[in-house]
């Protein structure tokens with residue numbers, strides 16, 4: 329079957345991630361790693377030496393290749409399509425550059441409410457982001473059903489941060505000014521983003537994505553009050569409308585993961601916001617999160633990304649503690665944020681293998697006891 333059509337995909341051989349996300353029983357804990365395709369892999373660095381960052385995103389064959397790199401090396405239970413959250417501001421008409429050693433940069437960030445008129449408000453995602461859909465479809469075929477493929481988008485507040493701040497920042501003071509000075513314009517921008525994000529995520533499912541993760545990476549710059557006003561309502565609309573619109577297109581909805589980094593104050597609300605899975609950063613105590621979410625959702629996370637600097641033996645000890653705290657059901661193991669570029673890939677292997685072998689062992693022990 330042609331690799332460019334979103335049909336007749338190879339049969340899925342490992343559905344652990346999907347079962348865990350839906351709250352079904354799993355014989356071992358599935359695991360994947362945020363930024364699992366990235367600079368800690370020499371084959372990724374080789375690809376980047378030849379190709380500019382957004383060129384990799386925009387070329388389905390290259391994005392597919394990079395997505396598969398960690399899958400070839402490690403026994404991961406999911407692949408995540410190689411792209412970036414900032415392709416959405418690009419689709420809205422903004423210029424984004426990826427500057428080596430610095431990160432993303434917007435030469436013309438939004439400064440005042442009137443700048444909203446510069447954005448393309450009627451984005452046709454098939455035209456502007458069709459390359460991501462093509463990369464997803466190609467990757468679904470090339471994965472040969474080995475593991476499911478995760479699609480993703482940045483969340484409205486997080487994208488608003490970059491579009492106004494113009495890049496990374498310690499304080500995100502410029503977008504925060506908008507929240508307090510230009511409340512109406514802030515909601516206008518968040519609505520523009522929500523609309524395109526919904527279309528974008530639906531398009532990813534139609535193209536073949538089997539789970540979706542929404543990255544609210546800058547939730548930690550908000551407080552409970554601003555999160556409830558400027559982030560949570562939009563996150564809920566996204567979960568609800570993506571499900572409805574996927575169904576309306578005659579497709580089965582896929583499980584959705586919300587990762588709101590730094591939103592420890594919102595875990596109870598996030599568990600009721602329409603997502604099947606709530607991702608936790610490494611500052612959250614798994615037992616507290618279990619208590620707050622009461623089995624309503626699957627939890628994802630949350631080993632300190634820095635723990636991959638520990639020895640392989642120490643990594644096993646840390647993984648065991650993490651699994652004991654989460655329990656082995658309704659859990660998807662991951663780091664609490666993206667992997668650092670200076671991590672030794674052998675330690676990623678130790679992490680992945682430890683999650684599998686230790687969770688299986690705990691499950692067998694509890695079966696024997698019963």
Ligand SMILES: Cc1c2[nH]c(c1CCC(=O)O)Cc1[nH]c(c(CCC(=O)O)c1C)Cc1[nH]c(c(CCC(=O)O)c1C)Cc1[nH]c(c(C)c1CCC(=O)O)C2
Pocket residue numbers: 361362363364365366367376381408409410411412413414426428430431432480496543545589666
């Ligand atoms: C905030 C954010 C961005 N991008 C993303 C987020 C949300 C996750 C998070 O909170 O980290 C999401 C993202 N970015 C990338 C992926 C690919 C899929 C994966 O393997 O996880 C995903 C899921 C590739 C990338 N995106 C980027 C890289 C490294 C840049 C390079 O290759 O030169 C990769 C592999 C660049 C990027 N892109 C972004 C930043 C701030 C940076 C620079 C930071 C850095 O240098 O690590 C924006």
